[in-house]
Amino acid sequence: MxxxxxxxxxxxxxxxxxxxxxxxxxxxxxxxxxxxSNSPSNDYKAQKLVVSINDKDNSLESKLLRNYISRNTKKYEISALDKETIQDDLFFRNVDAVIIIPKGFSKSFNSNNITSSINTYTLPNTMTANLTKNLVNKYLSTALSYHKQGYSSSESLIKAEKNAKIHGNIKLVSKKTTTFTMRxxxxxxxxxxxxxxxxxxxxxxxxxxxxxxxxxxxxxxxxxxxxxxxxxxxxxxxxxxxxxxxxxxxxxxxxxxxxxxxxxxxxxxxxxxxxxxxxxxxxxxxxxxxxxxxxxxxxxxxxxxxxxxxxxxxxxxxxxxxxxxxxxxxxxxxxxxxxxxxxxxxxxxxxxxxxxxxxxxxxxxxxxxxxxxxxxxxxxxxx
Incomplete structure (x- = not known):
C-alpha cells in the first residue's frame, strides 16, 4: 500500500x-x-402608519373621518402645524403623514366635491405616502358613492367604514414555498x-x-x-x-x-x-x-x-x-x-x-x- x-x-x-x-x-x-427563519409564517407582521390628524372643521362628517383614520393608524401629536415643523417631523420619520381636515369639509362632501378637500403632507415618492393617500381616498370615494345614491353624509361615511372592515379569509393550501430554510x-x-x-x-x-x-x-x-x-x-x-x-x-x-x-x-x-x-x-x-x-x-x-x-x-x-x-x-x-x-x-x-x-x-x-x-x-x- x-x-x-x-x-x-x-x-x-x-x-x-x-x-x-x-x-x-x-x-x-x-x-x-x-x-x-424556519418559520416562514412569522415573516410578515402587520404595521400601522403613524399619522397626525388635525380637524379644523369639527363637523359630524369630519369627526367620522377623523375616527376612521385614528382606528387604522397610530396617533402622533405634532407640536405645531407650521410648514417647518411638519417638514422636520416627516424628515426625521417621527410621523408618516400629517392630515389636516380644513373648514368647509362637510360642505364639500355634501356637494360631492372631496377630491381636494383634504390636506395631506407626506414624504414624496415613498410607500407610506401612497398608503396614506389610498387609506383616505378609498374611504371617501366609497362614502361619496353611497351619498350619490341618496344616503345622508353621515350614513354614507358609516357605511364606507363598514365596507373597509370587510376582509377576505386567507388559508394556506400548500406548504411548498420559495422561502427555503437554513437546512x-x-x-x-x-x-x-x-x-x-x-x-x-x-x-x-x-x-x-x-x-x-x-x-x-x-x-x-x-x-x-x-x-x-x-x-x-x-x-x-x-x-x-x-x-x-x-x-x-x-x-x-x-x-x-x-x-x-x-x-x-x-x-x-x-x-x-x-x-x-x-x-x-x-x-x-x-x-x-x-x-x-x-x-x-x-x-x-x-x-x-x-x-x-x-x-x-x-x-x-x-x-x-x-x-x-x-x-x-x-x-x-x-x-x-x-x-x-x-x-x-x-x-x-x-x-x-x-x-x-x-x-x-x-x-x-x-x-x-x-x-x-x-x-x-x-x-x-x-x-
Missing amino acids: QVYNLFLKIFKSKIGQIVMYIVIFLGITMLFLSKT YYFFSYLGYILICTCFVSGIPILKVLNSKKIDARIQCSSYRFSKKNFEIFLGIATLGLIVFIIFTILSFIILKKDVLTINGALLFLNAFGYIIMVLSLVYLFGQLVKKDVYVSGITNIVALCFSFLGGIFIPLNYLSDTVLKIAHFLPSYWYIRGCEFAENYNSGSFIETFHYISIELIYALVFYLIAVTIIKMKAKNSI
Whole structure:
C-alpha cells in the first residue's frame, strides 16, 4: 500500500487549505442563518402608519373621518402645524403623514366635491405616502358613492367604514414555498464547497502520483499498474469520505434536529451522490493538470461555473430560459433540483431523489471513463 500511504501523506499537507474552505463555508452559512427563519409564517407582521390628524372643521362628517383614520393608524401629536415643523417631523420619520381636515369639509362632501378637500403632507415618492393617500381616498370615494345614491353624509361615511372592515379569509393550501430554510441553504452551498475542498486537496496529489519520476519508479519495480490505480482510487475515496464526514458533523452542529428528519436524510443522500461526481471530476483533472499553479484557477472556474449556472448561488427560478437550458448539462443543476425536492418533501414517494442522484452518478461514470481513456492514451504515448 505504498501508493496509498503516499496519497495520505500528501493529503495531510493540504489540511490547511481544507480548513480555509470550511471557514469560508461556515461564514456563508452563518450569514444566511441570520437572514432566514424556519418559520416562514412569522415573516410578515402587520404595521400601522403613524399619522397626525388635525380637524379644523369639527363637523359630524369630519369627526367620522377623523375616527376612521385614528382606528387604522397610530396617533402622533405634532407640536405645531407650521410648514417647518411638519417638514422636520416627516424628515426625521417621527410621523408618516400629517392630515389636516380644513373648514368647509362637510360642505364639500355634501356637494360631492372631496377630491381636494383634504390636506395631506407626506414624504414624496415613498410607500407610506401612497398608503396614506389610498387609506383616505378609498374611504371617501366609497362614502361619496353611497351619498350619490341618496344616503345622508353621515350614513354614507358609516357605511364606507363598514365596507373597509370587510376582509377576505386567507388559508394556506400548500406548504411548498420559495422561502427555503437554513437546512436547504446549508446543503445547496455545500455543492460549491465540495468542489473547492476536493479539488484543492485531490488534484495536487494526483499530479504528484502521475509525475514522470513516480511513474518511472513504479514501472521499474514489481508494483503492478493496476495496483497503483486501485490504491489511487482508494485514496480518492478516502479523501471524499473524510470531507463528507467533516460536513456531516458540521450539519449536526449547525442544524441540529433539522437534519434528523426524512428531508435531512434525502439531502444527505443527494449530497453523497454529488460528492461521488466531484471525486470523479477530481480524478479527471488530476490526469490533465501539469502544474500546481493551475489548480487554483481550475478550481475557481469549475466551482463558480457550476454554482452560478447550476442554481447554487442564484436560485433556479431567477435564471432565464436560455441559462436553464445550459444548466441542464451541469451536474450541479440536478444536485440543486434534488435539494429542492428534499427540502419540500412532505409525503408520498421519494423516488424522485434517486432520479437526481442517478443523473449525478451518470456524470461521475462519464468523467471516470474520460479519465481512464486519457490514462491509456498516455500509456501508449510513453511506449
